[in-house]
Amino acid sequence: MRATTIHAPFDMRVEDVPDPRIERPTDVVLRVLRACICGSDLWAYRGVAARQPGQRIGHEFLGVVEEAGPEVRGFAAGDLVVAPFVWSDGTCAYCADGLTTSCVDGGFWGSVGSDGGQGEAVRVPYADGTLVKLPAEAASDDHLLTGLLALSDVLGTGHHAALGAGVTKGSTVAVVGDGAVGLCGVLAARRLGAERIIALGRHTARTDIARRFGATDVVAARGEEAVAAVRELTGGQGAHAVIEAVGTEQSMRTAVAITRDGGAVGYVGVPHGSGTGLDLSDMFDRNVALRGGVAPVRTYIPELLPDVLDGSVDPSPVFDLTVGLEGVPDGYRAMDERTALKVLVTP
Amino acid sequence: MRATTIHAPFDMRVEDVPDPRIERPTDVVLRVLRACICGSDLWAYRGVAARQPGQRIGHEFLGVVEEAGPEVRGFAAGDLVVAPFVWSDGTCAYCADGLTTSCVDGGFWGSVGSDGGQGEAVRVPYADGTLVKLPAEAASDDHLLTGLLALSDVLGTGHHAALGAGVTKGSTVAVVGDGAVGLCGVLAARRLGAERIIALGRHTARTDIARRFGATDVVAARGEEAVAAVRELTGGQGAHAVIEAVGTEQSMRTAVAITRDGGAVGYVGVPHGSGTGLDLSDMFDRNVALRGGVAPVRTYIPELLPDVLDGSVDPSPVFDLTVGLEGVPDGYRAMDERTALKVLVTP
Numbered sequence: 001m002r003a004t005t006i007h008a009p010f011d012m013r014v015e016d017v018p019d020p021r022i023e024r025p026t027d028v029v030l031r032v033l034r035a036c037i038c039g040s041d042l043w044a045y046r047g048v049a050a051r052q053p054g055q056r057i058g059h060e061f062l063g064v065v066e067e068a069g070p071e072v073r074g075f076a077a078g079d080l081v082v083a084p085f086v087w088s089d090g091t092c093a094y095c096a097d098g099l100t101t102s103c104v105d106g107g108f109w110g111s112v113g114s115d116g117g118q119g120e121a122v123r124v125p126y127a128d129g130t131l132v133k134l135p136a137e138a139a140s141d142d143h144l145l146t147g148l149l150a151l152s153d154v155l156g157t158g159h160h161a162a163l164g165a166g167v168t169k170g171s172t173v174a175v176v177g178d179g180a181v182g183l184c185g186v187l188a189a190r191r192l193g194a195e196r197i198i199a200l201g202r203h204t205a206r207t208d209i210a211r212r213f214g215a216t217d218v219v220a221a222r223g224e225e226a227v228a229a230v231r232e233l234t235g236g237q238g239a240h241a242v243i244e245a246v247g248t249e250q251s252m253r254t255a256v257a258i259t260r261d262g263g264a265v266g267y268v269g270v271p272h273g274s275g276t277g278l279d280l281s282d283m284f285d286r287n288v289a290l291r292g293g294v295a296p297v298r299t300y301i302p303e304l305l306p307d308v309l310d311g312s313v314d315p316s317p318v319f320d321l322t323v324g325l326e327g328v329p330d331g332y333r334a335m336d337e338r339t340a341l342k343v344l345v346t347p
Numbered sequence: 348m349r350a351t352t353i354h355a356p357f358d359m360r361v362e363d364v365p366d367p368r369i370e371r372p373t374d375v376v377l378r379v380l381r382a383c384i385c386g387s388d389l390w391a392y393r394g395v396a397a398r399q400p401g402q403r404i405g406h407e408f409l410g411v412v413e414e415a416g417p418e419v420r421g422f423a424a425g426d427l428v429v430a431p432f433v434w435s436d437g438t439c440a441y442c443a444d445g446l447t448t449s450c451v452d453g454g455f456w457g458s459v460g461s462d463g464g465q466g467e468a469v470r471v472p473y474a475d476g477t478l479v480k481l482p483a484e485a486a487s488d489d490h491l492l493t494g495l496l497a498l499s500d501v502l503g504t505g506h507h508a509a510l511g512a513g514v515t516k517g518s519t520v521a522v523v524g525d526g527a528v529g530l531c532g533v534l535a536a537r538r539l540g541a542e543r544i545i546a547l548g549r550h551t552a553r554t555d556i557a558r559r560f561g562a563t564d565v566v567a568a569r570g571e572e573a574v575a576a577v578r579e580l581t582g583g584q585g586a587h588a589v590i591e592a593v594g595t596e597q598s599m600r601t602a603v604a605i606t607r608d609g610g611a612v613g614y615v616g617v618p619h620g621s622g623t624g625l626d627l628s629d630m631f632d633r634n635v636a637l638r639g640g641v642a643p644v645r646t647y648i649p650e651l652l653p654d655v656l657d658g659s660v661d662p663s664p665v666f667d668l669t670v671g672l673e674g675v676p677d678g679y680r681a682m683d684e685r686t687a688l689k690v691l692v693t694p
Binding site for chain 1: 628
């Protein structure tokens with residue numbers, strides 16, 4: 001089959017690789033209908049996160065079960081399913097707690113020896129613990145299918161950030177980061193009943209989506225200027241719930257600075273940089289909490305799915321460029337150059 | 348009157364200072380019955396936290412109202428009251444949220460221009476928002492009075508840490524720090540229903556108190572050795588709720604390392620050191636939250652008071668040395684040299 005591989009920074013290729021097959025009785029082989037490129041894939045693309053030459057890539061996908069191993073109970077050939085961005089056994093103590101990202105048998109798509117989502121097919125370990133079934137009729141609804149793809153990562157990750165930030169009905173929320181996760185954070189905050197949502201971003205195309213997703217205010221600034229603007233919008237106090245969806249030291253500093261005393265930063269931007277960007281003394285004096293991390297989206301899919309199916313939550317606008325599988329390297333280039341927000345891949 | 352002043356690192360004096368008087372109609376003048384020395388006072392004593400020469404000190408005290416300003420509603424001369432370690436107006440948005448430490452009119456005892464608790468008397472601003480009345484009969488119960496003094500800081504701070512760490516019924520808790528706050532963290536965790544409480548500490552006298560307060564296990568180690576021991580006690584996973592009651596980079600590193608994936612560090616040790624001690628990537632990968640800060644003990648006193656009054660919570664063992672007011676400099680020396688855990692002052 002054809003699949004995307006990464007050979008060196010900025011060297012993405014689409015190559016012939018061995019067809020996936022059932023290796024363990026709990027595996028499923030899944031034919032990919034939709035995949036996409038994640039902002040976090042760019043860390044590998046840019047060489048910030050190390051990869052071995054030829055490693056697969058892509059951790060967001062949905063598709064049709066082609067073959068199910070003999071011990072798979074919940075899925076059969078022909079089922080339409082979505083995969084979260086890590087696999088998990090569904091049975092360990094962490095999975096029982098809903099923290100599927102800490103599963104003792106879990107792993108990341110595209111890690112050495114595993115398939116990635118940016119390819120024609122994927123071997124899915126622990127299929128019963130990992131996959132979630134989608135209604136068969138969604139397969140013929142192009143728009144819906146794109147929205148459902150967001151369940152594999154960005155929508156659940158935005159939801160995790162909103163929960164970490166403590167968003168509840170009536171909250172004032174600020175969102176640092178105008179990428180797909182930040183925008184999904186806006187969507188998740190609105191879904192959780194936030195009354196006011198301040199989106200920080202300087203790209204009109206993106207902040208327009210933020211407004212469409214429920215942002216009530218946009219702050220087109222960064223750093224101290226952004227902090228001052230958010231404080232001014234919130235009577236000098238800051239937002240009780242702040243979503244951090246970038247992962248740099250500067251974005252973390254901004255997030256803490258715009259959090260109201262007693263509030264929380266829900267952080268889902270993968271941390272990069274030598275320090276933390278955190279002023280712990282300031283956080284201590286103001287009782288600002290920090291809660292988040294890699295999102296256990298498998299746990300969230302059943303809760304978010306009905307809202308995507310009925311259209312009340314529609315994350316599909318985050319996908320603004322579509323490529324075929326052979327076009328994946330172009331997709332990376334476009335996201336790296338920020339000419340695309342998020343790239344949809346239709347193998 | 349006589350009061351403790353700090354002139355330079357290690358230079359504590361007890362001197363004649365002006366008697367406090369009602370300056371604003373919302374003030375109370377309080378005669379101190381019991382005060383104490385806090386581990387955090389040692390940061391000033393050691394010169395780590397800067398003070399102006401002659402500044403007052405001491406932020407934990409209880410006593411009897413001597414005079415109440417004309418606008419004070421809740422207190423009259425003769426009332427027995429306890430003061431939390433910051434004053435607060437009781438009416439601002441933060442006070443309404445229970446975050447009295449962020450009160451817009453709040454302040455710390457011993458800050459420039461204010462009285463400290465280690466003296467004969469204190470002018471208490473915003474008395475109605477700040478003080479909490481105690482039963483008059485407690486004044487004649489020496490043991491109880493000592494326990495009630497812990498409401499001014501250490502018991503409420505331990506409670507704040509336990510809440511920040513997310514302690515609930517059945518939790519497995521680990522406590523980093525065997526000072527009075529750490530020990531009160533043990534007490535608070537037990538009160539909140541923790542099933543297992545692992546106290547980290549290498550001083551038998553202190554860990555004996557921890558056991559008396561409810562610790563089920565003691566780890567007499569630091570750093571990596573302590574991490575390994577806690578992990579071994581918890582099936583390799585760590586504790587879901589970890590109380591950090593030291594404030595150094597090493598203690599924070601230890602606290603994060605012994606937290607179970609998905610758990611939280613409740614931190615109340617005043618942060619000192621140039622960095623944070625936090626490995627944000629590790630916290631991200633394992634969804635370890637950080638929640639805490641300066642404890643709004645004023646908010647907690649009404650909840651904790653009944654348990655101290657009925658003896659079901661007795662923090663008094665944390666006081667292991669008693670001095671008169673003139674003995675306060677000796678008390679600092681004893682705490683600095685760790686020959687005393689916490690010094691009670693009886694002016």
